[in-house]
Amino acid sequence: MNLQGKRLVIGMTGGIAAYKVCELVRRLRDEGAAVRVVMTGSAQEFVTPTTMQALSGEPVATDQWGVQGARAASAMPHIDLSRDVDAILIAPCTANFIAKLAHGLADDLLSALALARRLTPPCPLLVAPAMNVEMWNNPATQRNVATIRGDGIEVLGPASGSQACGESGAGRMLEPHELLEDLIAFFQPKALAERRVLITAGPTFEPIDPVRGITNLSSGKMGFALARAAREAGAKVTMVAGPSSLPTPRGVRRIDVLTAREMYDAVMGYVNRADVFVGVAAVADWRVANASAQKLKKNAGAAPPALQFEANPDILAAVAAMPGGPLCVGFAAESENVIAHAQAKRAAKGVAMIVANQAQEVLASEEAEVHLIDAAGVRTLPRASKLEQAREIVAAIARHLG
Numbered sequence: 497m498n499l500q501g502k503r504l505v506i507g508m509t510g511g512i513a514a515y516k517v518c519e520l521v522r523r524l525r526d527e528g529a530a531v532r533v534v535m536t537g538s539a540q541e542f543v544t545p546t547t548m549q550a551l552s553g554e555p556v557a558t559d560q561w562g563v564q565g566a567r568a569a570s571a572m573p574h575i576d577l578s579r580d581v582d583a584i585l586i587a588p589c590t591a592n593f594i595a596k597l598a599h600g601l602a603d604d605l606l607s608a609l610a611l612a613r614r615l616t617p618p619c620p621l622l623v624a625p626a627m628n629v630e631m632w633n634n635p636a637t638q639r640n641v642a643t644i645r646g647d648g649i650e651v652l653g654p655a656s657g658s659q660a661c662g663e664s665g666a667g668r669m670l671e672p673h674e675l676l677e678d679l680i681a682f683f684q685p686k687a688l689a690e691r692r693v694l695i696t697a698g699p700t701f702e703p704i705d706p707v708r709g710i711t712n713l714s715s716g717k718m719g720f721a722l723a724r725a726a727r728e729a730g731a732k733v734t735m736v737a738g739p740s741s742l743p744t745p746r747g748v749r750r751i752d753v754l755t756a757r758e759m760y761d762a763v764m765g766y767v768n769r770a771d772v773f774v775g776v777a778a779v780a781d782w783r784v785a786n787a788s789a790q791k792l793k794k795n796a797g798a799a800p801p802a803l804q805f806e807a808n809p810d811i812l813a814a815v816a817a818m819p820g821g822p823l824c825v826g827f828a829a830e831s832e833n834v835i836a837h838a839q840a841k842r843a844a845k846g847v848a849m850i851v852a853n854q855a856q857e858v859l860a861s862e863e864a865e866v867h868l869i870d871a872a873g874v875r876t877l878p879r880a881s882k883l884e885q886a887r888e889i890v891a892a893i894a895r896h897l898g
């Protein structure tokens with residue numbers, strides 16, 4: 497659970513994207529957050545407070561004078577609701593509501609509580625705009641968005657695409673899973689703020705002929721989790737990924753490749769701008785030297801094809817050998833003597849840190865025990881999800897950067 501113990505206010509204003517917030521509230525609770533929903537009058541034209549009460553498990557606040565019929569204990573819900581919360585997210589946030597935030601209007605409960613939130617220590621306010629493309633592009637809205645950004649309000653999205661009104665363009669509210677990922681990222685420490693991180697992830701695929709090839713059981717989960725964790729920590733992340741159907745983490749630039757050589761070329765194209773390089777990919781050590789341009793035929797009685805192999809470049813070792821290159825971190829999946837083999841690998845490749853794990857246990861799994869091996873020694877992180885491990889690895893990388 498990525499939001500365990502977090503207390504959130506979800507403010508809803510009048511937009512058809514309100515239906516997506518029903519799903520968001522469920523998912524926030526699945527992640528361990530306690531959610532209080534506040535709705536404007538217009539929001540209630542799209543979704544009822546009863547729906548939001550059922551989903552949040554809490555009474556819904558709809559006006560300044562009470563909470564779902566009952567008078568608030570202090571008759572000051574705009575103050576009570578914004579105290580002791582970890583963040584306020586307004587979703588959907590209309591053009592009208594952005595204008596109210598920009599100008600400090602407080603003529604209903606939600607705008608009043610946004611204005612009444614504490615600035616020291618700050619109660620973070622995030623908004624997920626949702627509106628027609630012309631409303632979004634209007635200079636008045638753009639001015640207001642710039643104003644609220646300047647006031648420290650976090651603007652999530654909007655996305656571009658087809659809209660409920662039938663038009664198309666910028667102004668779609670982010671999907672619930674995207675808002676969830678952004679909110680989880682918001683709460684992570686920014687240990688890699690502004691750092692540029694280059695990551696390889698997934699398996700590679702070495703062709704035998706146009707339809708066959710050699711690959712391995714790497715799922716890409718660890719590399720993708722690391723890309724997500726680095727982005728959560730504030731880094732600018734580029735991920736060079738071998739064939740994987742996993743979704744790209746939010747805010748990560750992804751470059752898809754097939755073979756080890758393509759991965760090497762892509763890495764070399766970006767590495768000069770990287771502060772950190774993390775080789776998570778399970779790169780094929782050899783490629784087929786005599787790959788066929790045409791599909792190999794199975795002729796009755798004929799001998800099977802004789803494949804010849806040649807070595808692929810070692811991407812991690814090549815980056816580690818670059819003078820003035822980035823801080824390098826490698827992974828080692830070993831089937832036996834995990835720590836000893838990984839220590840030898842750290843020395844051989846000349847990298848700052850190796851993350852070692854048991855190959856049979858880690859491939860395609862959701863969880864792993866890992867050992868962080870660097871000049872200071874070995875630190876074992878007990879079995880946990882790959883995302884949790886990735887966050888620990890990111891923290892360790894940040895300490896190495898100093």
Ligand code: C5P
Pocket residue numbers: 696756774775776777778779780781808809810811812813825826827828829841
């Ligand atoms: O040499 P070995 O494959 O055991 O080392 C694993 C580490 O080296 C991983 O970090 C992997 O991403 C990296 N590697 C690489 N290029 C290769 C082979 C491994 O970058 N050709």
